[in-house]
Amino acid sequence: MNKVKSFILVFFVALAINANAQLGIGLKGGLDFNSVTRSNAGRVDETYHSKNGLDLGLVLSYQVNEWFAMRANIEMLSRSHTMKRNLNAVKGIYTDYNNQYLTVPVMADFTFGGTKVRGHFIMGGYVSYWMKANVSGNTFDIYDKVRPFDEPMEFNEYHNRLVAGVVAGPGLSCELSDKISLELDALLYYDLVSYMKISKVSADPRYNNTASLTLGVIYKL
Amino acid sequence: MRKISLIILAVIALTFGSCRKTPDYVPYIGETSNLAYSNYAEQFDVLWNNINTGYVFWDVDETDWDAVYEKYMPQFEALDLRIAAGNSVSTKELQALYDDAMGGLRDHHMLIQVKNMYSNSWDNVVSVNPANNEIKTRDYYYKDSHALSSELSQFNKNLASGSNSSYKISFSGYEKVNTDDVQVTVCYLLFELPDGRLIPYLWQNGYKMSVIMSGLNNTSSPYYKAAQLIDKWKNAAIKTPKNKLAGVILDNRCNNGGYLSDLNHVVSPFIKKDHAVISTRYKEGPGRLEHSVWSPVTIAPSTTNRDLAAENIPYVVLSNIYSISMGEITTYNISQLPTGYVIGERTYGATGPLLSDAIDYTYGGPFGDIEREKHYVYTSTYEIQTHEGFVPEGVGFTPNKEVLTRDAGIKGQLDAALEYIKNYK
Numbered sequence: 001m002n003k004v005k006s007f008i009l010v011f012f013v014a015l016a017i018n019a020n021a022q023l024g025i026g027l028k029g030g031l032d033f034n035s036v037t038r039s040n041a042g043r044v045d046e047t048y049h050s051k052n053g054l055d056l057g058l059v060l061s062y063q064v065n066e067w068f069a070m071r072a073n074i075e076m077l078s079r080s081h082t083m084k085r086n087l088n089a090v091k092g093i094y095t096d097y098n099n100q101y102l103t104v105p106v107m108a109d110f111t112f113g114g115t116k117v118r119g120h121f122i123m124g125g126y127v128s129y130w131m132k133a134n135v136s137g138n139t140f141d142i143y144d145k146v147r148p149f150d151e152p153m154e155f156n157e158y159h160n161r162l163v164a165g166v167v168a169g170p171g172l173s174c175e176l177s178d179k180i181s182l183e184l185d186a187l188l189y190y191d192l193v194s195y196m197k198i199s200k201v202s203a204d205p206r207y208n209n210t211a212s213l214t215l216g217v218i219y220k221l
Numbered sequence: 222m223r224k225i226s227l228i229i230l231a232v233i234a235l236t237f238g239s240c241r242k243t244p245d246y247v248p249y250i251g252e253t254s255n256l257a258y259s260n261y262a263e264q265f266d267v268l269w270n271n272i273n274t275g276y277v278f279w280d281v282d283e284t285d286w287d288a289v290y291e292k293y294m295p296q297f298e299a300l301d302l303r304i305a306a307g308n309s310v311s312t313k314e315l316q317a318l319y320d321d322a323m324g325g326l327r328d329h330h331m332l333i334q335v336k337n338m339y340s341n342s343w344d345n346v347v348s349v350n351p352a353n354n355e356i357k358t359r360d361y362y363y364k365d366s367h368a369l370s371s372e373l374s375q376f377n378k379n380l381a382s383g384s385n386s387s388y389k390i391s392f393s394g395y396e397k398v399n400t401d402d403v404q405v406t407v408c409y410l411l412f413e414l415p416d417g418r419l420i421p422y423l424w425q426n427g428y429k430m431s432v433i434m435s436g437l438n439n440t441s442s443p444y445y446k447a448a449q450l451i452d453k454w455k456n457a458a459i460k461t462p463k464n465k466l467a468g469v470i471l472d473n474r475c476n477n478g479g480y481l482s483d484l485n486h487v488v489s490p491f492i493k494k495d496h497a498v499i500s501t502r503y504k505e506g507p508g509r510l511e512h513s514v515w516s517p518v519t520i521a522p523s524t525t526n527r528d529l530a531a532e533n534i535p536y537v538v539l540s541n542i543y544s545i546s547m548g549e550i551t552t553y554n555i556s557q558l559p560t561g562y563v564i565g566e567r568t569y570g571a572t573g574p575l576l577s578d579a580i581d582y583t584y585g586g587p588f589g590d591i592e593r594e595k596h597y598v599y600t601s602t603y604e605i606q607t608h609e610g611f612v613p614e615g616v617g618f619t620p621n622k623e624v625l626t627r628d629a630g631i632k633g634q635l636d637a638a639l640e641y642i643k644n645y646k
């Protein structure tokens with residue numbers, strides 16, 4: 001977390017010393033679409049499935065010159081997934097993991113194309129903190145009776161709540177006026193840190209991959 | 222959107238994929254029968270992996286399982302080197318190594334058996350029983366299970382035959398019955414207090430009521446006589462008028478456990494609404510703390526029942542260090558009834574129910590086969606938690622009133638129960 005703080009500090013110092021550059025702030029919202037990468041290590045029948053969620057956040061944009069900007073977002077990404085059991089004995093048993101990740105990406109934004117509508121390629125890195133999770137689905141009780149459930153998930157010592165990764169994707173912006181522009185971003189967040197801690201003896205890492213499609217409004221200060 | 226994200230994912234994966242940690246090969250829990258091994262190190266590896274992924278108590282067990290692997294694997298490899306050099310490894314030596322490595326696990330149902338594959342002796346099976354090691358360290362440990370159970374059995378037999386004149390007993394019965402896998406002793410006594418009030422008392426050394434009661438109305442059933450005794454206890458507790466019934470005693474001392482469905486015989490008849498004070502969960506993945514959510518174990522009232530709480534009639538359970546498994550689960554369930562009360566000793570601590578042949582869908586529970594696979598592990602499928610969030614595995618349930626066998630003896634514990642009921646207001 002200290003590295004992130006330092007990066008943000010450097011970012012704002014750079015901002016302060018470039019008086020001709022333009023700072024923008026904005027809001028963004030849209031959908032995220034998360035999948036889990038996990039090996040078959042030790043698994044019997046569970047399969048992992050993608051799940052949609054919401055992506056809401058604040059955008060801070062710093063236009064260095066015509067073709068390059070720096071961006072830092074503070075986003076609440078869902079990064080959810082579903083685990084399904086597939087053996088006949090447990091057909092219909094599943095768990096929806098409805099997560100909330102506070103995600104802070106810091107990205108380079110390369111702009112190209114026309115004047116009013118412009119293309120972007122965005123890439124950078126992020127840290128993402130697993131703030132909370134809710135689990136819902138069907139389980140079976142000791143009498144083998146299927147039981148629906150919907151409850152907060154308790155984190156344990158094996159959960160790695162702070163993860164980090166790389167993010168990249170294209171974007172499209174449209175200047176509505178000198179001050180206001182619309183931004184459509186399609187970004188992919190690729191975790192490089194497993195969200196479950198990795199045992200020294202028996203490694204079974206699990207990674208989130210999150211595609212996000214958001215529409216944002218940026219106000220240039 | 223999906224196409225774009227797949228292209229980006231491919232580009233990123235190619236660039237950064239190597240930054241992700243490569244998973245190890247982890248055998249799935251039911252896979253052991255396919256994992257042939259030919260030396261001590263591989264045998265240990267299979268056991269370690271299956272307990273690693275299937276053990277249901279990693280949330281409360283303080284064993285550093287990774288450290289166990291790192292410490293003991295070189296020792297098993299050293300044994301293999303000795304075999305390769307033409308030397309032998311005794312089963313006693315193997316026993317000591319496994320005892321050291323796995324004898325401190327918390328599961329009190331657990332039995333780990335390993336065959337010494339290089340010994341032709343008839344006595345070539347290592348048996349590790351973590352509970353046996355732990356209970357001997359308790360300050361109230363008194364005698365081994367067999368000795369205490371025999372003493373209690375004889376005491377009750379004497380009461381039932383009328384050879385103990387310390388008590389007034391209106392009716393008694395003592396039966397041994399062979400159920401599907403074990404012999405169960407059932408003893409029913411109807412104590413009469415000096416004021417004429419009655420106390421129906423039931424002792425069994427195992428919970429097989431669900432099977433035994435199937436013979437209740439069949440005079441040719443091998444269970445008939447034992448079922449009649451259980452039924453008499455229930456009827457006396459349910460039908461005796463309030464002014465004639467002082468209380469009810471269920472003796473769970475030296476009870477080795479049995480069927481969970483027996484809650485229907487010792488709790489259901491005495492409640493008017495659903496009773497759910499424990500919940501269970503099972504493993505739902507190979508990760509040590511990958512569990513299902515907790516599900517309540519709900520006990521519904523019987524069709525014929527009596528609300529002991531509404532009538533303020535005490536329901537006393539006797540427990541001791543050998544109240545095991547269902548002998549403990551019933552104890553706790555009754556203790557949580559408004560007039561439930563437990564007298565005796567802290568129970569054994571083997572509270573996680575087991576299912577056989579369910580390993581593929583519960584990830585945990587017994588695995589292996591000592592003859593075919595050279596190992597067998599008897600271990601819990603479910604973890605139990607009380608409604609207060611307490612996991613009793615390896616600890617047991619503490620009575621409301623402690624009366625130790627060591628100090629008061631078997632008779633002293635019974636006397637404490639009768640005294641409690643006699644003075645109950």
